[in-house]
Amino acid sequence: MEEDTWWGIGELARRGGVSVKTVRYYSDEGIVRPAGRSAAGYRLYGADALARLALVRTLRDLGIDLPTIRRVLDREVSLPEVAAAHAEALAVQISALRLRRAVLTAVASRGSTPEETELMHRLARLSENERRLLVGDFLDSVFGGLGSEPLFAGVRRSMTPELPDDPEPEQIRAWVELAELCRDPGFRSSLREAVEGVAAGFRGVPRPGVAAVVRELVGPALDAGVDPLSPEAEPFVRGVLDHCTEEQLHGLVDPRRERYLRLLAVVNGWVPPESCAPAVEWTLRALAAA
Incomplete structure (x- = not known):
C-alpha cells in the first residue's frame, strides 16, 4: 500500500465520525492499529483501521464493552456469541425497567404511601416460584379441604394467574394488585364462604358456577326490562x-371477587369476563321484594 493512501489520526477520526482523542485511545489500547508511521513519526492508518473503527463504534453503540470488543476483533470470541449474550442481558434490563415503570405508574395513579410503594415493589419482584407459593397459599385457603370435587379443581385452575416471562406493563400492574388481593384476609374469608356455600349445595352433583347461572337465567329479564319488583320477576328468581x-x-x-377475575384476565392475557353484578343486583332486589 502506498503511503499516500494512508491517513493521519485526524483524517481517520473525521472519516470514522469520532474524536481524535477516541482514535488515539483505541490506538493506544491496540484496538485500532496503525498501518505504519510517517517520516516524521506520526501514526498512519489504512482502510482496515477505518473498518475496525466503524465496527468498534457500532458495537459500543450497542452497549458492548471494550474488552469484549477487543476479543471479537482478535477472534477470541465470535460476534454472534457476543451478540446473543448481550441481547439476553438487554432483555433482563428491559424487564427490570418495565417493572420499575409499572410500579411507578401504579404509585402515581393510586397516591400510594411509602409503605405501599415498598410492598408493590416487593410483590412485583417476586420470582416465579415465589409467585406460585403466594397464589398457592391463597387458593389453598379458598378451596382446601373441600374434597376432590372435579368442578372445584377446574375452578381453582381457572383462578390461577400465570405472569408471562416478558410481561407488559399493564400485566405487571395487574399482578401487583392481584397479589395484594391474595394477601387480603377479608377477601380470602369472603371467597371461602362463597365456595363453601356452593360445596354445601352440591350433594354430590356437579353444578355450574353461581355467577354463570345468574347471568344465564336473569339475562333475559334484564334484556326485556323486567322490573325486579314486579310479579313478572318471580319465575326468573x-x-x-x-x-x-x-x-x-x-x-x-x-366487588373484590369481580376485581380479582378482571385482574386475572389481564395477567393471563384472557378476554375480560362479563360482569355478573347487574344480574346479581337485580335478583337480590327481586328477592327482597318477594
Missing part, C-alpha cells in the same frame, strides 16, 4: 333459587 341459595348470591356481591 325461582329459577335462580333452584340452583343456588340467597347466601351464595350475597357472596357474589363482594
Whole structure:
C-alpha cells in the first residue's frame, strides 16, 4: 500500500465520525492499529483501521464493552456469541425497567404511601416460584379441604394467574394488585364462604358456577326490562333459587371477587369476563321484594 493512501489520526477520526482523542485511545489500547508511521513519526492508518473503527463504534453503540470488543476483533470470541449474550442481558434490563415503570405508574395513579410503594415493589419482584407459593397459599385457603370435587379443581385452575416471562406493563400492574388481593384476609374469608356455600349445595352433583347461572337465567329479564319488583320477576328468581341459595348470591356481591377475575384476565392475557353484578343486583332486589 502506498503511503499516500494512508491517513493521519485526524483524517481517520473525521472519516470514522469520532474524536481524535477516541482514535488515539483505541490506538493506544491496540484496538485500532496503525498501518505504519510517517517520516516524521506520526501514526498512519489504512482502510482496515477505518473498518475496525466503524465496527468498534457500532458495537459500543450497542452497549458492548471494550474488552469484549477487543476479543471479537482478535477472534477470541465470535460476534454472534457476543451478540446473543448481550441481547439476553438487554432483555433482563428491559424487564427490570418495565417493572420499575409499572410500579411507578401504579404509585402515581393510586397516591400510594411509602409503605405501599415498598410492598408493590416487593410483590412485583417476586420470582416465579415465589409467585406460585403466594397464589398457592391463597387458593389453598379458598378451596382446601373441600374434597376432590372435579368442578372445584377446574375452578381453582381457572383462578390461577400465570405472569408471562416478558410481561407488559399493564400485566405487571395487574399482578401487583392481584397479589395484594391474595394477601387480603377479608377477601380470602369472603371467597371461602362463597365456595363453601356452593360445596354445601352440591350433594354430590356437579353444578355450574353461581355467577354463570345468574347471568344465564336473569339475562333475559334484564334484556326485556323486567322490573325486579314486579310479579313478572318471580319465575326468573325461582329459577335462580333452584340452583343456588340467597347466601351464595350475597357472596357474589363482594366487588373484590369481580376485581380479582378482571385482574386475572389481564395477567393471563384472557378476554375480560362479563360482569355478573347487574344480574346479581337485580335478583337480590327481586328477592327482597318477594
